[in-house]
Each structure stands twice: as C-alpha cells, then as structure tokens.
Amino acid sequence: MHLKPLITTAFLATTSLAITDRTGDVLNGAEVINSLDLNDVPSSAVTRYYLRAGELNGGFPLHLPIFIARGPKETLETGKKLSVSGTVHGDELNPIRVVQKVFENLEINIDKLNGTVIGVPGINPMGIYLNQRNFWTASDSGFLTNINRVFPGTNSSSGGNGGNVIAYNLWNYIWGNTSNVDVAIDLHTPSSGSGSSLWCYADFRLPYVERLAKLLQPNILKIDPGEPGSIETTFVRHGVPAITVEMGIAKTWLPDLIDRTYDFVIRVMDDLSMLSGNSSTQHEPDLSKTFIGNTFQGVRSTYGGFIESLVTWDQDVKAGQELGRIRNVWGDVIQILRAPVDARIHQAPIDPSVEPGQDVFSLVYNSTDPSCIDGCVL
Numbered sequence: 001m002h003l004k005p006l007i008t009t010a011f012l013a014t015t016s017l018a019i020t021d022r023t024g025d026v027l028n029g030a031e032v033i034n035s036l037d038l039n040d041v042p043s044s045a046v047t048r049y050y051l052r053a054g055e056l057n058g059g060f061p062l063h064l065p066i067f068i069a070r071g072p073k074e075t076l077e078t079g080k081k082l083s084v085s086g087t088v089h090g091d092e093l094n095p096i097r098v099v100q101k102v103f104e105n106l107e108i109n110i111d112k113l114n115g116t117v118i119g120v121p122g123i124n125p126m127g128i129y130l131n132q133r134n135f136w137t138a139s140d141s142g143f144l145t146n147i148n149r150v151f152p153g154t155n156s157s158s159g160g161n162g163g164n165v166i167a168y169n170l171w172n173y174i175w176g177n178t179s180n181v182d183v184a185i186d187l188h189t190p191s192s193g194s195g196s197s198l199w200c201y202a203d204f205r206l207p208y209v210e211r212l213a214k215l216l217q218p219n220i221l222k223i224d225p226g227e228p229g230s231i232e233t234t235f236v237r238h239g240v241p242a243i244t245v246e247m248g249i250a251k252t253w254l255p256d257l258i259d260r261t262y263d264f265v266i267r268v269m270d271d272l273s274m275l276s277g278n279s280s281t282q283h284e285p286d287l288s289k290t291f292i293g294n295t296f297q298g299v300r301s302t303y304g305g306f307i308e309s310l311v312t313w314d315q316d317v318k319a320g321q322e323l324g325r326i327r328n329v330w331g332d333v334i335q336i337l338r339a340p341v342d343a344r345i346h347q348a349p350i351d352p353s354v355e356p357g358q359d360v361f362s363l364v365y366n367s368t369d370p371s372c373i374d375g376c377v378l
C-alpha cells in the first residue's frame, strides 16, 4: 500500500534535477515552483513564477515572485543571462519598481531579447511585511537575520533558519548555483534614517565589474572588496561579475533614481549584446558627475540625541569642517561632528534621532594607504 507514494517521491526527486519542479499550485495566476530549469521556461515570453522559498512556523508557505524573460529559443545558448534582484532588505523599496519597469519593457520587446533575464523584485517578503530591513525568525524566542550576509544560504536539514533557507533556495534553485547567471545586479537603498543619491559598491578585482559600475553613471562609485555573505560578493567570489546599487532613500519611491537605474539595466543589456540590433559602438559612460573613491569613513556620535545637520549628500567638505551638531532633549549642543579629512559626503541623516556610536554621516575619499587600494570602510 505504501509503495506507490514512495515510487512517486523517488521519481520526482530524480526528475526535479532535469526540469522545472512545479508544485502544482497556482498563486495569483502564477505557477509555484521548487526549482527552475531555464530550458523548461517558455521562450519568446515573460513568465511569472512563485518560488516556494521556505515556510514560516506553523507550516505557512513563503513565496518569492520571480520573473523570467527568455528571448527566442536559441538565445538561451547564444545570449547572456542577467539577474536583476532587489529588496533583500525589506525597507529598501526603490528596487522593486526598477525590476517591474525592466520587465514591462521586456514584455513589449521580448522578440528582440538575445538571452535571458531573471528578475527577483522582492527577496525578503517578511521584511517587506514588517516594513524593516531583516527577516524575522520565530524560533529561539525570535531573532532577526540580515539575509544579505548569509548567501549562499543554508538549507533546513543543515540547520538553516528562515532567512538562510530563502538565500539557499534562491541561490540554488533560481540562480542555479550561478549556472543561470552570467552577470548580476543587486539593488538596494541606504538603510532607513539616511539618504544619498545613486551610488554603488564594486569589486574591481574581477573583470567586467568596473565596466558594470561605470555603466551605472553613479554619483559615487565605491571601490570595495565586498561583504561576505552578500549577494554581490557571493556572485563575485563565484566568478560572476556583480555590483550592489544603492538608490537614495529607504521606504520611498524616487522616480528620478528609479529611472536612472532602469536606464542602467538597459545599458548593461546593450553592453552584453542582449538587445538585438544594438549599436556596434561601445557605450562610453558619462562619468562627469561621478566621484570614484576607495574609502568610506563614518563620522560617529558619542551620545544619544538629535542631529542638526549642516550638510547633505554629494557635498564636498574640508577636514575640520562642521557637519552637524548633536543636541540633547533640552536643545543644548552636546557634540559637534566634524569631517576628519577632505572628502565628499556620501550619506547624511534624514532621521534626526541618533544613538551613541552611530555613524551619523558617511564620507567618501581616496585613501593613499596601500591597504585601501581595493577598498576600505573605516
């Protein structure tokens, strides 16, 4: 009596390696999948899936929306494969609109697509639900996980919790442990409470990353060795060119930065010959407004209080220049924050409340310290 289910399970386990593993569920009109094989996705089409990315306590399933745009059939082999992901931090919402706009374009121009684009508009549904950065796990009395520090993730049988399982399933079953991705773009905003213009992290040690970063035409380009466990750095360490793009302000849709980042994705596709009929001349990035620096340095508050900011992002400051004043609850000035070096402001506070030890401002400059050639964060 028990033989049939056992055989079925074994069959599924074998075949799931070769084809897209569908659960049989349809959610909001999209098929639910456990894993993706690009050969098994319709060509000349944009297809929406939900990845069964894990479960919450009580067994409630967790799903990630996944866009797949495939060009004409042969372009799976002849064209490049690009991943555009965002909102691994749940309060960083500009990326969602960028991914949506990219696929709105691809819906119209799918027959011109030479290759494949994977879009993940919201990696952290729990963070979006909670309107904050991290993933909430209920076990062990409850704790928060920064999913962008745990890639390539850990599965549950090896002890991975919610955020780790999301990372594991996305990395292995959508990105195919890099086999489905030639180039990756991961979209963010600064954390809640700070603001900036458009900037990126880029590890210049891997070929094509510098080109990718310059195609963004950012206000600030941070040469950076990367953060272990982040999406960008995990791709880079697997030999896949990737950058982290930071877009302005959390919890706010900024149309100008959304449009600039969308234009960047289109430029990258053009650069990778993913748009048929693209020009034979290489795009020359306009870096006239771009500050390229190798060092970030925080300017820290010693006290809790309220910051009265005297400068804003993208402003050049001199060593010793007053950046802001920390006032206590009575209005007394209890600390004056000054620039430690000549630099450009890369992030400035938009939330006036500050904690002791908080980097209230972040500056960018070029350190001459040889150990900072590949990038430093001080």
Ligand SMILES: [Zn+2]
Pocket (backbone or CB within 6 Å): 089, 092, 188, 189, 190
């Ligand atoms: Zn982020």
